[in-house]
Amino acid sequence: MNTLNTTVTSEADVPEEKAIPVQDERPAETVIEEGKTVGTPFADDPKFKLRNVEVFYGEDRAIKNISLDIARNEVIAFIGPSGCGKSTFLRCLNRMNDSIDICRVKGSLQLDEQDIYDSKRDVVELRARVGMVFQKPNPFPKSIYDNVAYGPRIHGLANRKSDLDDIVENSLRKAGLWNEVKDRLDATATGMSGGQQQRLCIARAIAVSPEVVLMDEPCSALDPIATAKVEELIAELSESYTIVIVTHSMQQAARVSHRTAYFHLGHLVEVNETDKVFTSPEHELTESYITGRFG
Numbered sequence: 001m002n003t004l005n006t007t008v009t010s011e012a013d014v015p016e017e018k019a020i021p022v023q024d025e026r027p028a029e030t031v032i033e034e035g036k037t038v039g040t041p042f043a044d045d046p047k048f049k050l051r052n053v054e055v056f057y058g059e060d061r062a063i064k065n066i067s068l069d070i071a072r073n074e075v076i077a078f079i080g081p082s083g084c085g086k087s088t089f090l091r092c093l094n095r096m097n098d099s100i101d102i103c104r105v106k107g108s109l110q111l112d113e114q115d116i117y118d119s120k121r122d123v124v125e126l127r128a129r130v131g132m133v134f135q136k137p138n139p140f141p142k143s144i145y146d147n148v149a150y151g152p153r154i155h156g157l158a159n160r161k162s163d164l165d166d167i168v169e170n171s172l173r174k175a176g177l178w179n180e181v182k183d184r185l186d187a188t189a190t191g192m193s194g195g196q197q198q199r200l201c202i203a204r205a206i207a208v209s210p211e212v213v214l215m216d217e218p219c220s221a222l223d224p225i226a227t228a229k230v231e232e233l234i235a236e237l238s239e240s241y242t243i244v245i246v247t248h249s250m251q252q253a254a255r256v257s258h259r260t261a262y263f264h265l266g267h268l269v270e271v272n273e274t275d276k277v278f279t280s281p282e283h284e285l286t287e288s289y290i291t292g293r294f295g
Contacts, residue, residue, distance in 0.1 A: 035052070035064075037066070038270045038282045039272035039276075040271055041068045046069035046072070047071060047111065048069065048093060048110065049110040050067060050069070050107070052067055053066045053068075053089070053107035054066075057100070057103055063085050070242060072242055073240070074243075075257045075258050075259075076271075077247055084265060087216055090244060093111075093214055093244065128208045128209075128210060129211050130211070130212040131212070131214065133201050135217040135220055138201060139189035139190055139204075141190055144188075145168055148167070168185070171203040171206055174233075176199060177196065193226070195230070196226075199230065211242065212241060214245075217246050219249070220247075231256050259271060260273075270282055
Protein backbone atom coordinates (compact mmCIF):
# COMPACT_ATOMS: atom_id res chain seq x y z
CA MET A 1 0.00 0.00 0.00
CA ASN A 2 1.37 3.34 -0.96
CA THR A 3 1.63 5.95 1.79
CA LEU A 4 1.70 9.67 1.33
CA ASN A 5 4.96 11.14 2.61
CA THR A 6 4.14 14.33 4.54
CA THR A 7 7.42 14.47 6.45
CA VAL A 8 8.97 17.93 6.74
CA THR A 9 12.73 17.54 6.60
CA SER A 10 13.59 20.95 8.09
CA GLU A 11 12.20 24.33 9.09
CA ALA A 12 13.34 25.67 5.75
CA ASP A 13 10.79 23.43 4.05
CA VAL A 14 7.87 25.15 5.82
CA PRO A 15 6.26 27.67 3.48
CA GLU A 16 6.42 31.16 4.87
CA GLU A 17 2.94 32.34 5.87
CA LYS A 18 2.13 35.53 4.05
CA ALA A 19 0.26 38.28 5.88
CA ILE A 20 -3.06 39.04 4.29
CA PRO A 21 -3.38 42.79 3.87
CA VAL A 22 -6.38 44.40 5.54
CA GLN A 23 -8.71 45.71 2.89
CA ASP A 24 -10.02 49.25 3.33
CA GLU A 25 -13.65 49.00 2.35
CA ARG A 26 -13.92 52.68 1.51
CA PRO A 27 -13.67 53.65 -2.15
CA ALA A 28 -10.12 54.31 -3.27
CA GLU A 29 -11.08 57.81 -4.37
CA THR A 30 -12.40 59.63 -1.32
CA VAL A 31 -11.31 63.12 -2.23
CA ILE A 32 -14.34 65.37 -1.93
CA GLU A 33 -14.53 68.54 -3.96
CA GLU A 34 -15.28 71.23 -1.40
CA GLY A 35 -18.61 72.95 -1.88
CA LYS A 36 -19.84 70.42 -4.43
CA THR A 37 -22.89 68.34 -3.55
CA VAL A 38 -24.33 65.81 -5.97
CA GLY A 39 -28.05 65.25 -6.40
CA THR A 40 -30.73 67.83 -5.62
CA PRO A 41 -29.52 70.13 -2.83
CA PHE A 42 -31.77 73.00 -3.94
CA ALA A 43 -35.56 73.43 -3.85
CA ASP A 44 -38.12 75.48 -5.77
CA ASP A 45 -39.80 76.85 -2.63
CA PRO A 46 -37.19 76.93 0.12
CA LYS A 47 -38.01 77.59 3.74
CA PHE A 48 -34.28 77.71 4.49
CA LYS A 49 -31.78 78.96 1.94
CA LEU A 50 -28.26 78.13 3.12
CA ARG A 51 -25.20 79.12 1.09
CA ASN A 52 -21.47 78.54 1.64
CA VAL A 53 -21.97 77.71 5.32
CA GLU A 54 -18.87 77.07 7.38
CA VAL A 55 -18.65 76.40 11.11
CA PHE A 56 -15.48 76.73 13.16
CA TYR A 57 -14.71 75.54 16.66
CA GLY A 58 -11.70 77.70 17.38
CA GLU A 59 -9.40 77.02 14.42
CA ASP A 60 -11.00 73.68 13.56
CA ARG A 61 -13.45 73.80 10.66
CA ALA A 62 -16.35 71.43 11.35
CA ILE A 63 -18.59 72.42 8.40
CA LYS A 64 -16.94 72.98 5.03
CA ASN A 65 -18.68 75.23 2.52
CA ILE A 66 -22.15 73.68 2.49
CA SER A 67 -25.02 75.00 0.37
CA LEU A 68 -28.52 73.56 0.78
CA ASP A 69 -32.19 74.45 0.51
CA ILE A 70 -34.78 72.99 2.87
CA ALA A 71 -38.23 73.12 1.31
CA ARG A 72 -41.46 74.10 3.01
CA ASN A 73 -43.32 71.23 4.65
CA GLU A 74 -40.72 68.65 3.76
CA VAL A 75 -39.06 66.15 6.05
CA ILE A 76 -35.35 66.05 5.35
CA ALA A 77 -33.05 63.58 7.12
CA PHE A 78 -29.36 64.21 7.83
CA ILE A 79 -27.33 60.98 7.91
CA GLY A 80 -23.64 60.15 8.10
CA PRO A 81 -20.95 58.70 10.40
CA SER A 82 -20.48 60.05 13.91
CA GLY A 83 -18.61 63.33 13.92
CA CYS A 84 -19.44 64.19 10.32
CA GLY A 85 -21.08 67.53 11.20
CA LYS A 86 -24.77 66.80 10.80
CA SER A 87 -25.78 67.88 14.33
CA THR A 88 -23.51 70.93 14.15
CA PHE A 89 -25.18 71.96 10.90
CA LEU A 90 -28.64 71.34 12.38
CA ARG A 91 -27.92 73.63 15.33
CA CYS A 92 -27.03 76.45 12.95
CA LEU A 93 -30.67 76.63 11.89
CA ASN A 94 -31.86 78.13 15.18
CA ARG A 95 -28.53 79.45 16.43
CA MET A 96 -28.09 76.87 19.16
CA ASN A 97 -24.36 77.09 18.46
CA ASP A 98 -24.41 80.62 19.92
CA SER A 99 -24.07 79.05 23.36
CA ILE A 100 -20.60 77.71 22.45
CA ASP A 101 -18.04 80.48 22.94
CA ILE A 102 -15.46 79.15 20.47
CA CYS A 103 -18.01 78.47 17.72
CA ARG A 104 -18.16 80.76 14.66
CA VAL A 105 -20.61 80.47 11.77
CA LYS A 106 -19.88 81.93 8.33
CA GLY A 107 -21.93 82.10 5.14
CA SER A 108 -25.49 83.04 4.31
CA LEU A 109 -28.29 81.39 6.30
CA GLN A 110 -31.78 82.61 5.49
CA LEU A 111 -35.20 81.68 6.85
CA ASP A 112 -37.92 82.97 4.52
CA GLU A 113 -35.24 85.16 2.89
CA GLN A 114 -34.33 86.78 6.21
CA ASP A 115 -30.81 86.48 7.61
CA ILE A 116 -30.81 84.17 10.64
CA TYR A 117 -27.51 85.65 11.87
CA ASP A 118 -28.40 89.33 11.47
CA SER A 119 -27.12 91.15 14.54
CA LYS A 120 -30.59 92.67 14.98
CA ARG A 121 -32.32 89.29 14.90
CA ASP A 122 -34.30 88.43 18.03
CA VAL A 123 -32.97 84.96 18.86
CA VAL A 124 -35.91 84.21 21.17
CA GLU A 125 -38.33 84.92 18.32
CA LEU A 126 -36.21 82.79 15.97
CA ARG A 127 -36.33 79.81 18.32
CA ALA A 128 -40.09 80.19 18.65
CA ARG A 129 -40.31 79.86 14.85
CA VAL A 130 -37.69 77.08 14.73
CA GLY A 131 -38.33 74.66 17.59
CA MET A 132 -35.99 71.87 18.64
CA VAL A 133 -36.35 68.37 20.06
CA PHE A 134 -33.19 66.90 21.53
CA GLN A 135 -31.75 63.41 21.60
CA LYS A 136 -32.60 62.79 25.24
CA PRO A 137 -36.08 63.78 26.46
CA ASN A 138 -35.72 66.83 28.68
CA PRO A 139 -39.07 67.65 30.28
CA PHE A 140 -39.07 70.39 32.89
CA PRO A 141 -39.55 69.22 36.50
CA LYS A 142 -43.08 70.58 36.34
CA SER A 143 -46.51 69.17 35.62
CA ILE A 144 -47.43 67.85 32.19
CA TYR A 145 -49.70 70.87 31.74
CA ASP A 146 -47.04 73.39 32.75
CA ASN A 147 -44.47 71.83 30.40
CA VAL A 148 -46.69 72.46 27.39
CA ALA A 149 -47.94 75.82 28.65
CA TYR A 150 -44.45 77.16 29.34
CA GLY A 151 -43.72 78.51 25.86
CA PRO A 152 -47.13 80.10 25.22
CA ARG A 153 -46.90 81.82 28.61
CA ILE A 154 -43.48 83.41 28.06
CA HIS A 155 -44.37 84.42 24.50
CA GLY A 156 -47.72 85.88 25.53
CA LEU A 157 -49.72 83.65 23.19
CA ALA A 158 -52.68 83.21 25.55
CA ASN A 159 -54.45 85.99 27.42
CA ARG A 160 -56.99 83.80 29.16
CA LYS A 161 -56.79 80.49 30.99
CA SER A 162 -59.27 78.99 28.53
CA ASP A 163 -57.00 79.97 25.61
CA LEU A 164 -54.04 78.33 27.32
CA ASP A 165 -56.09 75.22 28.01
CA ASP A 166 -56.92 75.00 24.29
CA ILE A 167 -53.25 75.35 23.30
CA VAL A 168 -52.19 72.63 25.73
CA GLU A 169 -54.90 70.24 24.59
CA ASN A 170 -54.28 70.85 20.88
CA SER A 171 -50.53 70.42 21.29
CA LEU A 172 -50.93 67.18 23.22
CA ARG A 173 -53.38 65.92 20.59
CA LYS A 174 -50.93 66.70 17.80
CA ALA A 175 -48.25 64.85 19.75
CA GLY A 176 -50.52 61.84 20.15
CA LEU A 177 -50.52 62.15 23.94
CA TRP A 178 -53.88 63.64 24.90
CA ASN A 179 -55.74 60.39 25.48
CA GLU A 180 -52.88 59.05 27.57
CA VAL A 181 -52.51 62.04 29.90
CA LYS A 182 -55.79 64.03 29.85
CA ASP A 183 -56.76 62.72 33.30
CA ARG A 184 -53.40 63.50 34.92
CA LEU A 185 -52.28 66.85 33.52
CA ASP A 186 -51.16 67.90 37.03
CA ALA A 187 -48.83 64.90 37.36
CA THR A 188 -45.09 65.51 37.20
CA ALA A 189 -43.75 65.07 33.67
CA THR A 190 -40.61 63.30 34.86
CA GLY A 191 -42.77 60.36 35.93
CA MET A 192 -43.77 59.59 32.35
CA SER A 193 -42.16 56.85 30.27
CA GLY A 194 -39.27 57.77 27.99
CA GLY A 195 -41.39 57.65 24.86
CA GLN A 196 -44.11 59.77 26.47
CA GLN A 197 -41.51 62.28 27.65
CA GLN A 198 -40.18 62.65 24.11
CA ARG A 199 -43.65 63.20 22.71
CA LEU A 200 -44.27 65.71 25.51
CA CYS A 201 -41.14 67.57 24.40
CA ILE A 202 -42.53 67.60 20.86
CA ALA A 203 -45.85 68.94 22.21
CA ARG A 204 -43.91 71.62 24.10
CA ALA A 205 -42.03 72.58 20.93
CA ILE A 206 -45.16 72.91 18.78
CA ALA A 207 -47.19 74.73 21.47
CA VAL A 208 -45.70 78.06 20.34
CA SER A 209 -46.80 77.40 16.72
CA PRO A 210 -43.36 77.06 15.13
CA GLU A 211 -42.86 76.83 11.39
CA VAL A 212 -39.94 74.42 11.63
CA VAL A 213 -39.15 71.55 14.02
CA LEU A 214 -35.54 70.39 14.34
CA MET A 215 -35.00 66.89 15.74
CA ASP A 216 -31.55 65.74 16.83
CA GLU A 217 -31.73 61.93 16.98
CA PRO A 218 -35.12 62.05 18.76
CA CYS A 219 -35.54 58.26 18.93
CA SER A 220 -32.04 57.10 19.85
CA ALA A 221 -32.97 56.57 23.52
CA LEU A 222 -36.40 55.02 22.82
CA ASP A 223 -37.62 51.47 22.49
CA PRO A 224 -39.06 50.26 19.15
CA ILE A 225 -42.70 50.85 20.14
CA ALA A 226 -42.03 54.42 21.29
CA THR A 227 -39.91 55.01 18.18
CA ALA A 228 -42.79 53.90 15.94
CA LYS A 229 -45.12 56.36 17.66
CA VAL A 230 -42.69 59.24 17.20
CA GLU A 231 -42.21 58.32 13.52
CA GLU A 232 -45.98 58.28 12.99
CA LEU A 233 -46.08 61.69 14.65
CA ILE A 234 -43.39 63.04 12.30
CA ALA A 235 -45.47 61.97 9.29
CA GLU A 236 -48.53 63.76 10.69
CA LEU A 237 -46.63 66.92 11.64
CA SER A 238 -45.07 67.21 8.18
CA GLU A 239 -48.46 68.36 6.88
CA SER A 240 -48.07 71.56 8.91
CA TYR A 241 -44.35 71.94 9.62
CA THR A 242 -40.96 71.74 7.96
CA ILE A 243 -39.03 69.00 9.78
CA VAL A 244 -35.28 68.45 9.83
CA ILE A 245 -34.15 65.25 11.54
CA VAL A 246 -30.67 64.00 12.36
CA THR A 247 -30.62 60.23 12.65
CA HIS A 248 -28.09 57.41 12.84
CA SER A 249 -30.78 55.00 11.69
CA MET A 250 -30.87 54.70 7.92
CA GLN A 251 -34.05 52.67 8.26
CA GLN A 252 -35.65 55.59 10.07
CA ALA A 253 -34.49 58.06 7.43
CA ALA A 254 -36.00 55.81 4.77
CA ARG A 255 -39.31 55.61 6.64
CA VAL A 256 -39.92 59.26 7.53
CA SER A 257 -38.11 61.59 5.11
CA HIS A 258 -38.79 63.01 1.67
CA ARG A 259 -35.13 63.85 1.00
CA THR A 260 -31.97 62.56 2.62
CA ALA A 261 -28.69 64.44 2.97
CA TYR A 262 -25.44 62.50 3.46
CA PHE A 263 -22.65 64.24 5.41
CA HIS A 264 -19.01 63.12 5.43
CA LEU A 265 -16.17 64.78 7.37
CA GLY A 266 -17.87 68.16 7.39
CA HIS A 267 -18.89 68.02 3.72
CA LEU A 268 -22.38 67.65 2.33
CA VAL A 269 -21.71 64.89 -0.19
CA GLU A 270 -25.16 64.10 -1.57
CA VAL A 271 -28.76 65.20 -1.26
CA ASN A 272 -31.49 63.33 -3.11
CA GLU A 273 -34.98 61.98 -2.87
CA THR A 274 -34.84 59.40 -0.10
CA ASP A 275 -35.78 56.47 -2.34
CA LYS A 276 -32.94 57.37 -4.70
CA VAL A 277 -30.37 57.72 -1.93
CA PHE A 278 -31.10 54.23 -0.65
CA THR A 279 -31.55 52.45 -4.01
CA SER A 280 -29.24 54.23 -6.45
CA PRO A 281 -27.00 56.80 -4.73
CA GLU A 282 -24.98 59.03 -7.03
CA HIS A 283 -21.82 59.32 -4.93
CA GLU A 284 -19.56 56.39 -4.10
CA LEU A 285 -19.17 57.53 -0.49
CA THR A 286 -22.94 57.53 -0.03
CA GLU A 287 -23.13 54.03 -1.46
CA SER A 288 -20.31 52.80 0.78
CA TYR A 289 -22.00 54.23 3.86
CA ILE A 290 -25.49 52.88 3.23
CA THR A 291 -24.12 49.44 2.34
CA GLY A 292 -22.28 49.29 5.65
CA ARG A 293 -18.68 49.43 4.42
CA PHE A 294 -17.92 52.07 7.03
CA GLY A 295 -19.77 54.25 9.50
